[in-house]
Amino acid sequence: MKYIVVTGGVMSGLGKGITAASIGRILKNRGYIVTAVKIDPYLNIDAGTMNPAQHGEVFVLRDGAEVDLDLGNYERFMDIEVTSAHNITTGKIYRTVIDKERHGDYLGETVQIIPHITDMIKNQIRSAALNWRSSEGPADVCIVEVGGTVGDIESMPFLEAVRQMHGESEPGDFILVHVTLVPADTMGDLKTKPTQHSVKALRELGLYPDVIVGRSDLPIGAHTKKKISAFCDVPQRAVISATTAPDTYHVPMELEKEGLAEVLTEFLRLEVHTPSNDWYRLVTKEYTSRITVAIVTKYGVEDVYMSIKEALKHAGRSLSTEVNIRWMDAENCDDTILSEVDGILIPGGFGTRGIEGKIQAIRCAREKKIPLIGLCLGFQLAVVEFARHVAGIPDAISAEMGPGTHVIKILPEQEGETDLGGTMRLGDFPVMITPGTLADEIYQGASEITERHRHRYEVNPDCIEILEDKGLIFSGKNGNRMEILEIKDHPFFFATQFHPEFRSRPTRPSPPFLGFVAACKAEKKTS
Secondary structure, eight states: OEEEEEEEOSSSOSOHHHHHHHHHHHHHHTTOOEEEEEEEOSSSSSSTTSOHHHHOOOEEOTTOOEEOHHHHHHHHHHTOOOOGGGEEEHHHHHHHHHHHHHHTTTTTOOOOIIIIIHHHHHHHHHHHHHHOEETTEEOSEEEEEEOSOTTOGGGHHHHHHHHHHHHHSOTTSEEEEEEEEOOBOTTSOBOOHHHHHHHHHHHHTTOOOSEEEEEESSOOOHHHHHHHHHHHTOOGGGEEEEEOOSSGGGHHHHHHHTTHHHHHHHHTTOOOOOOOOHHHHHHTOOOSEEEEEEEEESSSOGGGGHHHHHHHHHHHHHTTEEEEEEEEEGGGOOHHHHTTSSEEEEOOOOSSTTHHHHHHHHHHHHHTTOOEEEETHHHHHHHHHHHHHTSSOTTEEETTTOSSEEEEEEOGGGTTOOOOTTOSEEEEEEEEEOTTSHHHHHTTTOSEEEEEEEESEEEOGGGHHHHHHTTOEEEEEETTEEEEEEOSSSSOEEEESSOGGGGOOSSSOOHHHHHHHHHHHHTOOOO
Protein backbone atom coordinates (compact mmCIF):
# COMPACT_ATOMS: atom_id res chain seq x y z
CA MET A 1 0.00 0.00 0.00
CA LYS A 2 1.23 3.47 -0.87
CA TYR A 3 0.24 6.47 1.25
CA ILE A 4 -0.11 10.14 0.35
CA VAL A 5 -0.52 12.25 3.49
CA VAL A 6 -1.97 15.74 3.01
CA THR A 7 -1.34 18.35 5.71
CA GLY A 8 -2.10 22.05 5.87
CA GLY A 9 -0.42 25.13 7.22
CA VAL A 10 -0.87 28.83 7.89
CA MET A 11 -4.66 28.77 8.19
CA SER A 12 -7.66 26.48 7.90
CA GLY A 13 -10.04 26.52 4.96
CA LEU A 14 -7.30 26.50 2.32
CA GLY A 15 -8.72 23.51 0.49
CA LYS A 16 -6.84 20.49 1.81
CA GLY A 17 -9.94 18.38 1.23
CA ILE A 18 -10.30 19.46 -2.40
CA THR A 19 -6.55 18.98 -2.89
CA ALA A 20 -6.72 15.46 -1.44
CA ALA A 21 -9.79 14.61 -3.53
CA SER A 22 -8.12 16.04 -6.65
CA ILE A 23 -5.01 13.94 -6.08
CA GLY A 24 -7.28 10.91 -5.89
CA ARG A 25 -8.98 11.91 -9.15
CA ILE A 26 -5.62 12.41 -10.90
CA LEU A 27 -4.47 8.93 -9.90
CA LYS A 28 -7.83 7.37 -10.77
CA ASN A 29 -7.64 8.94 -14.23
CA ARG A 30 -4.43 6.95 -14.64
CA GLY A 31 -6.08 3.66 -13.77
CA TYR A 32 -5.08 3.38 -10.13
CA ILE A 33 -7.52 2.29 -7.43
CA VAL A 34 -7.60 4.93 -4.72
CA THR A 35 -9.18 5.20 -1.29
CA ALA A 36 -9.01 7.96 1.31
CA VAL A 37 -8.98 8.56 5.07
CA LYS A 38 -9.93 11.84 6.76
CA ILE A 39 -8.48 12.61 10.19
CA ASP A 40 -10.48 15.10 12.25
CA PRO A 41 -8.64 16.15 15.43
CA TYR A 42 -11.78 17.14 17.37
CA LEU A 43 -12.89 15.18 20.44
CA ASN A 44 -16.32 14.43 19.00
CA ILE A 45 -16.78 10.79 18.04
CA ASP A 46 -18.26 11.95 14.74
CA ALA A 47 -19.80 15.04 13.11
CA GLY A 48 -23.39 14.02 13.84
CA THR A 49 -24.01 16.27 16.85
CA MET A 50 -22.06 19.28 15.59
CA ASN A 51 -23.83 22.52 14.64
CA PRO A 52 -23.93 22.58 10.83
CA ALA A 53 -23.94 26.39 10.84
CA GLN A 54 -20.45 26.22 12.40
CA HIS A 55 -19.08 22.98 10.99
CA GLY A 56 -20.78 22.68 7.61
CA GLU A 57 -22.65 19.73 6.18
CA VAL A 58 -22.90 16.42 7.97
CA PHE A 59 -22.28 13.87 5.23
CA VAL A 60 -23.71 10.35 5.67
CA LEU A 61 -21.84 7.26 4.46
CA ARG A 62 -23.42 4.01 3.30
CA ASP A 63 -22.92 2.35 6.71
CA GLY A 64 -24.62 5.27 8.47
CA ALA A 65 -21.52 7.08 9.69
CA GLU A 66 -22.04 10.84 10.10
CA VAL A 67 -18.85 12.48 8.92
CA ASP A 68 -17.12 15.65 7.77
CA LEU A 69 -18.09 17.08 4.37
CA ASP A 70 -14.60 16.27 3.00
CA LEU A 71 -15.64 12.61 2.86
CA GLY A 72 -18.37 13.72 0.47
CA ASN A 73 -15.74 15.37 -1.72
CA TYR A 74 -13.73 12.14 -1.73
CA GLU A 75 -16.73 10.08 -2.82
CA ARG A 76 -17.75 12.54 -5.52
CA PHE A 77 -14.29 13.19 -6.98
CA MET A 78 -13.07 9.59 -6.87
CA ASP A 79 -16.48 7.95 -7.45
CA ILE A 80 -15.98 5.62 -4.48
CA GLU A 81 -17.88 4.65 -1.34
CA VAL A 82 -16.10 4.60 2.01
CA THR A 83 -17.19 3.69 5.54
CA SER A 84 -16.92 4.94 9.11
CA ALA A 85 -13.43 3.39 9.29
CA HIS A 86 -12.29 6.09 6.87
CA ASN A 87 -13.07 8.95 9.27
CA ILE A 88 -10.73 8.95 12.25
CA THR A 89 -11.35 11.40 15.10
CA THR A 90 -9.59 12.07 18.38
CA GLY A 91 -12.76 10.95 20.12
CA LYS A 92 -12.76 7.58 18.32
CA ILE A 93 -9.08 6.97 19.04
CA TYR A 94 -9.22 7.86 22.73
CA ARG A 95 -12.44 5.95 23.32
CA THR A 96 -10.96 2.83 21.73
CA VAL A 97 -7.75 3.06 23.75
CA ILE A 98 -9.57 3.76 27.01
CA ASP A 99 -11.97 0.86 26.40
CA LYS A 100 -8.98 -1.43 25.83
CA GLU A 101 -7.34 -0.18 29.02
CA ARG A 102 -10.53 -0.77 31.03
CA HIS A 103 -10.76 -4.25 29.54
CA GLY A 104 -7.22 -4.99 30.68
CA ASP A 105 -5.77 -5.40 27.19
CA TYR A 106 -2.60 -3.48 28.09
CA LEU A 107 -1.75 -5.87 30.95
CA GLY A 108 -0.89 -3.22 33.51
CA GLU A 109 1.12 -0.93 31.23
CA THR A 110 1.03 2.81 31.78
CA VAL A 111 -1.13 3.95 28.86
CA GLN A 112 0.40 6.98 27.12
CA ILE A 113 0.09 9.13 24.01
CA ILE A 114 3.22 7.41 22.69
CA PRO A 115 3.04 4.53 21.93
CA HIS A 116 -0.58 3.64 22.67
CA ILE A 117 -2.45 6.53 21.02
CA THR A 118 -0.05 6.80 18.09
CA ASP A 119 -0.10 3.04 17.55
CA MET A 120 -3.91 3.07 17.48
CA ILE A 121 -3.86 5.89 14.92
CA LYS A 122 -1.47 3.96 12.68
CA ASN A 123 -3.49 0.77 13.08
CA GLN A 124 -6.74 2.48 12.12
CA ILE A 125 -5.21 4.20 9.08
CA ARG A 126 -3.69 0.96 7.83
CA SER A 127 -6.81 -1.06 8.56
CA ALA A 128 -9.01 1.39 6.64
CA ALA A 129 -6.61 1.37 3.70
CA LEU A 130 -5.93 -2.36 3.52
CA ASN A 131 -9.45 -3.66 4.19
CA TRP A 132 -11.26 -1.39 1.73
CA ARG A 133 -12.41 -2.86 -1.54
CA SER A 134 -13.88 -1.27 -4.65
CA SER A 135 -15.64 -3.11 -7.44
CA GLU A 136 -12.24 -3.29 -9.20
CA GLY A 137 -10.39 -4.63 -6.16
CA PRO A 138 -8.22 -3.40 -3.27
CA ALA A 139 -6.66 0.06 -3.28
CA ASP A 140 -3.25 0.82 -4.72
CA VAL A 141 -2.98 4.18 -2.95
CA CYS A 142 -4.53 5.61 0.22
CA ILE A 143 -4.76 9.37 0.63
CA VAL A 144 -4.74 10.51 4.27
CA GLU A 145 -5.85 14.07 5.01
CA VAL A 146 -4.87 15.40 8.45
CA GLY A 147 -7.42 18.02 9.48
CA GLY A 148 -6.52 21.31 11.10
CA THR A 149 -3.21 23.07 10.60
CA VAL A 150 0.36 22.28 11.59
CA GLY A 151 0.94 23.66 15.07
CA ASP A 152 -2.55 22.88 16.40
CA ILE A 153 -2.22 21.06 19.71
CA GLU A 154 -5.07 18.73 18.73
CA SER A 155 -3.17 17.49 15.67
CA MET A 156 0.09 16.61 17.43
CA PRO A 157 -0.58 12.88 18.08
CA PHE A 158 -1.71 12.40 14.48
CA LEU A 159 1.34 14.13 13.03
CA GLU A 160 3.57 12.04 15.27
CA ALA A 161 1.83 8.90 14.03
CA VAL A 162 2.37 10.08 10.45
CA ARG A 163 6.06 10.65 11.22
CA GLN A 164 6.34 7.11 12.54
CA MET A 165 4.53 5.69 9.50
CA HIS A 166 6.98 7.51 7.25
CA GLY A 167 9.91 5.94 9.06
CA GLU A 168 8.33 2.50 8.85
CA SER A 169 7.58 2.74 5.11
CA GLU A 170 9.69 1.48 2.24
CA PRO A 171 11.09 4.05 -0.22
CA GLY A 172 8.37 5.07 -2.67
CA ASP A 173 5.52 3.99 -0.40
CA PHE A 174 4.95 7.27 1.43
CA ILE A 175 4.93 10.94 0.45
CA LEU A 176 3.83 14.08 2.25
CA VAL A 177 1.92 16.84 0.46
CA HIS A 178 1.76 20.14 2.36
CA VAL A 179 -0.88 22.74 1.42
CA THR A 180 0.01 26.32 2.35
CA LEU A 181 -1.13 29.87 1.70
CA VAL A 182 0.86 32.05 -0.70
CA PRO A 183 -0.77 35.47 -0.28
CA ALA A 184 -0.23 38.57 -2.39
CA ASP A 185 0.58 42.01 -0.99
CA THR A 186 -1.09 45.24 -2.10
CA MET A 187 1.32 45.43 -5.04
CA GLY A 188 0.38 41.95 -6.24
CA ASP A 189 3.69 40.37 -5.18
CA LEU A 190 3.38 36.82 -3.83
CA LYS A 191 4.82 36.31 -0.34
CA THR A 192 6.55 33.05 0.60
CA LYS A 193 7.20 33.74 4.29
CA PRO A 194 3.96 32.05 5.52
CA THR A 195 4.93 28.91 3.61
CA GLN A 196 8.47 29.01 5.00
CA HIS A 197 7.22 29.27 8.58
CA SER A 198 4.65 26.52 8.03
CA VAL A 199 7.27 24.14 6.64
CA LYS A 200 9.59 25.05 9.51
CA ALA A 201 6.86 24.06 11.99
CA LEU A 202 6.40 20.79 10.11
CA ARG A 203 10.13 20.05 10.21
CA GLU A 204 10.23 20.65 13.95
CA LEU A 205 7.85 17.68 14.20
CA GLY A 206 10.20 15.52 12.14
CA LEU A 207 8.14 15.77 8.94
CA TYR A 208 9.59 16.93 5.64
CA PRO A 209 7.23 17.70 2.75
CA ASP A 210 7.83 16.06 -0.62
CA VAL A 211 5.35 18.32 -2.42
CA ILE A 212 4.16 21.83 -1.57
CA VAL A 213 0.82 22.97 -2.96
CA GLY A 214 0.64 26.75 -2.79
CA ARG A 215 -2.88 28.16 -2.57
CA SER A 216 -3.18 31.58 -4.08
CA ASP A 217 -5.58 33.79 -6.00
CA LEU A 218 -2.74 34.48 -8.44
CA PRO A 219 -0.61 31.96 -10.36
CA ILE A 220 2.67 31.16 -8.63
CA GLY A 221 5.40 31.84 -11.14
CA ALA A 222 8.83 30.26 -11.58
CA HIS A 223 10.60 32.92 -9.49
CA THR A 224 8.36 32.33 -6.46
CA LYS A 225 8.53 28.55 -6.90
CA LYS A 226 12.32 28.74 -6.95
CA LYS A 227 12.29 30.72 -3.71
CA ILE A 228 9.96 28.24 -1.99
CA SER A 229 12.08 25.36 -3.29
CA ALA A 230 15.27 26.88 -1.91
CA PHE A 231 13.89 27.67 1.55
CA CYS A 232 11.85 24.48 1.98
CA ASP A 233 14.18 21.88 0.40
CA VAL A 234 11.60 20.73 -2.10
CA PRO A 235 12.41 20.28 -5.81
CA GLN A 236 11.08 23.19 -7.83
CA ARG A 237 8.98 20.82 -9.96
CA ALA A 238 7.28 19.70 -6.73
CA VAL A 239 6.14 23.24 -5.86
CA ILE A 240 2.63 23.29 -7.29
CA SER A 241 0.57 26.39 -7.95
CA ALA A 242 -3.08 25.94 -6.97
CA THR A 243 -4.95 29.07 -7.91
CA THR A 244 -8.59 29.53 -7.04
CA ALA A 245 -10.64 27.74 -9.70
CA PRO A 246 -14.11 28.76 -10.92
CA ASP A 247 -15.35 25.21 -10.22
CA THR A 248 -13.83 22.76 -7.74
CA TYR A 249 -14.13 19.99 -10.34
CA HIS A 250 -11.59 21.90 -12.44
CA VAL A 251 -8.94 21.62 -9.71
CA PRO A 252 -7.58 18.18 -10.79
CA MET A 253 -7.16 19.53 -14.30
CA GLU A 254 -5.32 22.62 -13.05
CA LEU A 255 -3.02 20.49 -10.87
CA GLU A 256 -2.36 18.27 -13.89
CA LYS A 257 -1.21 21.33 -15.84
CA GLU A 258 1.22 22.08 -13.02
CA GLY A 259 2.82 18.65 -13.41
CA LEU A 260 1.54 17.14 -10.17
CA ALA A 261 0.70 13.81 -11.83
CA GLU A 262 4.29 13.33 -12.99
CA VAL A 263 5.64 14.25 -9.55
CA LEU A 264 3.29 11.80 -7.80
CA THR A 265 4.06 8.88 -10.10
CA GLU A 266 7.78 9.58 -9.87
CA PHE A 267 7.93 9.90 -6.08
CA LEU A 268 5.63 6.90 -5.51
CA ARG A 269 7.45 4.83 -8.14
CA LEU A 270 4.22 4.10 -9.97
CA GLU A 271 4.07 2.90 -13.54
CA VAL A 272 3.24 5.73 -15.91
CA HIS A 273 -0.18 5.11 -17.47
CA THR A 274 -1.86 7.07 -20.24
CA PRO A 275 -4.45 9.26 -18.52
CA SER A 276 -8.14 9.18 -19.35
CA ASN A 277 -9.64 12.56 -20.24
CA ASP A 278 -13.27 11.52 -19.72
CA TRP A 279 -13.50 13.40 -16.40
CA TYR A 280 -12.16 16.62 -17.87
CA ARG A 281 -14.49 16.46 -20.86
CA LEU A 282 -17.40 15.99 -18.47
CA VAL A 283 -16.59 18.81 -16.04
CA THR A 284 -15.84 21.31 -18.79
CA LYS A 285 -18.96 20.53 -20.78
CA GLU A 286 -20.59 23.76 -21.97
CA TYR A 287 -24.07 24.79 -20.90
CA THR A 288 -26.77 25.48 -23.48
CA SER A 289 -29.46 26.67 -21.06
CA ARG A 290 -29.87 28.10 -17.57
CA ILE A 291 -32.42 27.70 -14.78
CA THR A 292 -32.89 29.28 -11.35
CA VAL A 293 -33.73 27.15 -8.32
CA ALA A 294 -34.76 28.57 -4.93
CA ILE A 295 -33.40 26.65 -1.95
CA VAL A 296 -35.47 27.51 1.12
CA THR A 297 -33.00 27.32 4.01
CA LYS A 298 -32.83 27.84 7.73
CA TYR A 299 -29.03 27.90 7.99
CA GLY A 300 -27.18 30.89 6.60
CA VAL A 301 -24.10 28.90 5.58
CA GLU A 302 -23.98 27.44 2.08
CA ASP A 303 -21.56 24.66 3.12
CA VAL A 304 -24.45 23.14 5.10
CA TYR A 305 -25.98 22.26 1.73
CA MET A 306 -22.78 21.20 -0.04
CA SER A 307 -24.08 17.88 -1.37
CA ILE A 308 -27.31 19.47 -2.57
CA LYS A 309 -25.40 22.13 -4.51
CA GLU A 310 -23.18 19.46 -6.04
CA ALA A 311 -26.11 17.18 -6.93
CA LEU A 312 -27.81 20.08 -8.74
CA LYS A 313 -24.55 20.74 -10.55
CA HIS A 314 -24.21 17.07 -11.55
CA ALA A 315 -27.75 16.94 -12.93
CA GLY A 316 -27.38 20.29 -14.63
CA ARG A 317 -24.15 19.38 -16.35
CA SER A 318 -25.66 16.08 -17.54
CA LEU A 319 -28.49 18.10 -19.11
CA SER A 320 -26.18 20.90 -20.35
CA THR A 321 -28.08 23.24 -18.02
CA GLU A 322 -26.49 25.70 -15.64
CA VAL A 323 -28.31 25.74 -12.30
CA ASN A 324 -28.28 29.11 -10.58
CA ILE A 325 -29.23 28.94 -6.89
CA ARG A 326 -31.31 31.62 -5.19
CA TRP A 327 -30.93 31.21 -1.43
CA MET A 328 -34.11 32.06 0.48
CA ASP A 329 -34.39 32.44 4.24
CA ALA A 330 -37.25 30.22 5.41
CA GLU A 331 -38.30 32.89 7.89
CA ASN A 332 -38.76 35.46 5.13
CA CYS A 333 -40.40 33.50 2.33
CA ASP A 334 -41.98 35.60 -0.39
CA ASP A 335 -44.46 34.03 -2.81
CA THR A 336 -43.74 36.75 -5.36
CA ILE A 337 -40.06 35.82 -5.49
CA LEU A 338 -40.86 32.09 -5.43
CA SER A 339 -43.18 32.55 -8.38
CA GLU A 340 -40.26 33.88 -10.44
CA VAL A 341 -37.99 30.83 -10.09
CA ASP A 342 -37.96 27.68 -12.18
CA GLY A 343 -37.95 25.27 -9.26
CA ILE A 344 -38.09 25.10 -5.47
CA LEU A 345 -35.98 22.82 -3.26
CA ILE A 346 -36.79 22.19 0.41
CA PRO A 347 -33.74 20.66 2.14
CA GLY A 348 -33.43 18.73 5.38
CA GLY A 349 -32.85 20.19 8.82
CA PHE A 350 -33.80 20.01 12.46
CA GLY A 351 -35.73 22.21 14.88
CA THR A 352 -38.77 24.47 14.64
CA ARG A 353 -37.28 27.68 13.23
CA GLY A 354 -38.36 28.43 9.69
CA ILE A 355 -40.82 25.55 9.47
CA GLU A 356 -43.86 27.65 8.54
CA GLY A 357 -41.86 29.38 5.82
CA LYS A 358 -40.91 26.04 4.30
CA ILE A 359 -44.54 24.90 4.41
CA GLN A 360 -45.56 28.16 2.71
CA ALA A 361 -42.98 27.53 -0.05
CA ILE A 362 -44.29 23.98 -0.57
CA ARG A 363 -47.85 25.28 -0.87
CA CYS A 364 -46.71 27.89 -3.39
CA ALA A 365 -45.00 25.18 -5.46
CA ARG A 366 -48.04 22.90 -5.33
CA GLU A 367 -50.67 25.52 -6.14
CA LYS A 368 -48.67 27.46 -8.76
CA LYS A 369 -47.36 24.32 -10.46
CA ILE A 370 -43.69 25.14 -9.81
CA PRO A 371 -41.40 22.06 -9.89
CA LEU A 372 -40.52 21.03 -6.34
CA ILE A 373 -38.19 18.55 -4.69
CA GLY A 374 -38.27 17.97 -0.94
CA LEU A 375 -35.55 16.16 0.97
CA CYS A 376 -36.00 14.47 4.38
CA LEU A 377 -37.58 17.30 6.42
CA GLY A 378 -38.78 18.65 3.07
CA PHE A 379 -40.60 15.34 2.53
CA GLN A 380 -42.17 15.49 5.99
CA LEU A 381 -43.29 19.10 5.55
CA ALA A 382 -44.79 18.26 2.14
CA VAL A 383 -46.96 15.74 4.02
CA VAL A 384 -47.88 18.43 6.58
CA GLU A 385 -48.74 20.98 3.87
CA PHE A 386 -50.90 18.48 1.97
CA ALA A 387 -52.66 17.40 5.16
CA ARG A 388 -53.46 21.00 6.10
CA HIS A 389 -54.58 22.39 2.77
CA VAL A 390 -55.88 19.37 0.85
CA ALA A 391 -56.79 16.65 3.37
CA GLY A 392 -58.63 19.04 5.70
CA ILE A 393 -56.45 18.65 8.80
CA PRO A 394 -55.74 22.33 9.65
CA ASP A 395 -53.61 21.59 12.73
CA ALA A 396 -51.45 18.99 10.99
CA ILE A 397 -47.83 19.12 12.15
CA SER A 398 -44.83 16.94 12.91
CA ALA A 399 -44.39 15.63 16.43
CA GLU A 400 -40.94 17.23 16.28
CA MET A 401 -42.53 20.69 16.10
CA GLY A 402 -45.07 20.58 18.92
CA PRO A 403 -48.78 20.00 19.58
CA GLY A 404 -51.34 19.34 16.85
CA THR A 405 -52.41 16.41 14.73
CA HIS A 406 -49.18 14.52 14.22
CA VAL A 407 -49.18 13.39 10.61
CA ILE A 408 -45.44 12.94 11.18
CA LYS A 409 -44.44 10.93 14.26
CA ILE A 410 -41.27 9.70 15.82
CA LEU A 411 -39.93 6.37 14.59
CA PRO A 412 -40.90 3.58 17.02
CA GLU A 413 -37.26 2.62 17.55
CA GLN A 414 -36.47 6.24 18.48
CA GLU A 415 -38.99 6.46 21.32
CA GLY A 416 -37.21 6.89 24.63
CA GLU A 417 -33.83 7.43 22.94
CA THR A 418 -31.80 9.93 24.97
CA ASP A 419 -28.44 9.84 23.18
CA LEU A 420 -28.27 12.11 20.14
CA GLY A 421 -25.07 10.85 18.54
CA GLY A 422 -25.34 8.08 15.95
CA THR A 423 -28.86 7.02 16.96
CA MET A 424 -30.98 8.12 14.00
CA ARG A 425 -32.06 5.91 11.11
CA LEU A 426 -28.80 6.26 9.23
CA GLY A 427 -27.21 5.04 6.02
CA ASP A 428 -28.32 2.82 3.14
CA PHE A 429 -31.81 1.29 3.16
CA PRO A 430 -33.78 -0.30 0.32
CA VAL A 431 -36.85 1.42 -1.14
CA MET A 432 -39.52 -0.40 -3.14
CA ILE A 433 -40.86 1.59 -6.10
CA THR A 434 -44.52 1.49 -7.17
CA PRO A 435 -44.89 0.78 -10.92
CA GLY A 436 -46.50 3.42 -13.10
CA THR A 437 -45.50 6.36 -10.90
CA LEU A 438 -43.18 9.33 -11.36
CA ALA A 439 -40.71 7.53 -9.08
CA ASP A 440 -40.85 4.53 -11.42
CA GLU A 441 -40.04 6.85 -14.35
CA ILE A 442 -37.25 8.65 -12.49
CA TYR A 443 -35.56 5.41 -11.44
CA GLN A 444 -36.06 3.95 -14.94
CA GLY A 445 -38.25 1.03 -13.97
CA ALA A 446 -36.18 -0.24 -11.04
CA SER A 447 -38.38 -2.13 -8.59
CA GLU A 448 -35.96 -1.60 -5.72
CA ILE A 449 -33.41 1.14 -5.11
CA THR A 450 -30.95 1.98 -2.33
CA GLU A 451 -30.59 5.46 -0.85
CA ARG A 452 -29.03 7.02 2.25
CA HIS A 453 -31.08 8.19 5.23
CA ARG A 454 -30.73 10.45 8.27
CA HIS A 455 -33.94 10.96 10.24
CA ARG A 456 -35.86 10.25 13.47
CA TYR A 457 -39.41 10.83 12.21
CA GLU A 458 -41.73 9.20 9.67
CA VAL A 459 -45.20 9.53 8.19
CA ASN A 460 -47.70 8.51 10.85
CA PRO A 461 -49.04 5.09 9.71
CA ASP A 462 -52.47 6.03 11.03
CA CYS A 463 -52.66 8.94 8.56
CA ILE A 464 -51.44 7.21 5.39
CA GLU A 465 -54.87 6.04 4.18
CA ILE A 466 -56.44 9.46 4.80
CA LEU A 467 -53.69 11.21 2.81
CA GLU A 468 -53.82 8.69 -0.03
CA ASP A 469 -57.61 9.01 -0.27
CA LYS A 470 -57.13 12.74 -0.87
CA GLY A 471 -54.63 12.16 -3.70
CA LEU A 472 -51.18 12.03 -2.11
CA ILE A 473 -49.20 9.21 -3.73
CA PHE A 474 -46.59 7.34 -1.72
CA SER A 475 -44.63 5.83 -4.59
CA GLY A 476 -41.64 4.52 -2.62
CA LYS A 477 -41.88 2.44 0.54
CA ASN A 478 -39.84 0.39 2.95
CA GLY A 479 -42.42 -1.91 4.48
CA ASN A 480 -44.98 0.40 6.09
CA ARG A 481 -42.46 3.26 6.12
CA MET A 482 -43.16 5.90 3.47
CA GLU A 483 -40.08 6.94 1.48
CA ILE A 484 -41.25 8.88 -1.61
CA LEU A 485 -44.30 11.05 -2.26
CA GLU A 486 -45.69 12.71 -5.36
CA ILE A 487 -48.94 14.17 -6.65
CA LYS A 488 -50.64 13.98 -10.04
CA ASP A 489 -51.33 16.83 -12.45
CA HIS A 490 -48.21 18.73 -11.52
CA PRO A 491 -45.04 19.31 -13.59
CA PHE A 492 -42.89 17.83 -10.81
CA PHE A 493 -43.91 17.49 -7.17
CA PHE A 494 -41.56 14.93 -5.65
CA ALA A 495 -40.17 14.46 -2.15
CA THR A 496 -38.02 11.80 -0.51
CA GLN A 497 -37.53 10.76 3.09
CA PHE A 498 -33.95 9.87 2.14
CA HIS A 499 -31.10 12.10 0.97
CA PRO A 500 -30.46 11.30 -2.72
CA GLU A 501 -27.79 14.02 -2.85
CA PHE A 502 -25.36 11.83 -0.88
CA ARG A 503 -25.09 9.27 -3.69
CA SER A 504 -24.89 11.75 -6.56
CA ARG A 505 -21.67 11.82 -8.60
CA PRO A 506 -20.49 13.95 -11.54
CA THR A 507 -20.42 10.78 -13.62
CA ARG A 508 -23.69 9.38 -12.14
CA PRO A 509 -26.15 12.17 -11.25
CA SER A 510 -28.87 11.38 -8.71
CA PRO A 511 -32.10 10.32 -10.50
CA PRO A 512 -34.40 12.59 -8.41
CA PHE A 513 -32.15 15.58 -9.11
CA LEU A 514 -32.01 14.73 -12.81
CA GLY A 515 -35.80 14.58 -12.91
CA PHE A 516 -36.11 17.85 -11.00
CA VAL A 517 -33.66 19.79 -13.18
CA ALA A 518 -35.27 18.39 -16.34
CA ALA A 519 -38.70 19.55 -15.11
CA CYS A 520 -37.33 22.99 -14.20
CA LYS A 521 -35.82 23.25 -17.67
CA ALA A 522 -39.13 22.29 -19.29
CA GLU A 523 -41.08 24.79 -17.15
CA LYS A 524 -38.48 27.55 -17.38
CA LYS A 525 -39.75 31.09 -16.69
CA THR A 526 -36.66 33.14 -15.95
CA SER A 527 -34.16 34.48 -18.42
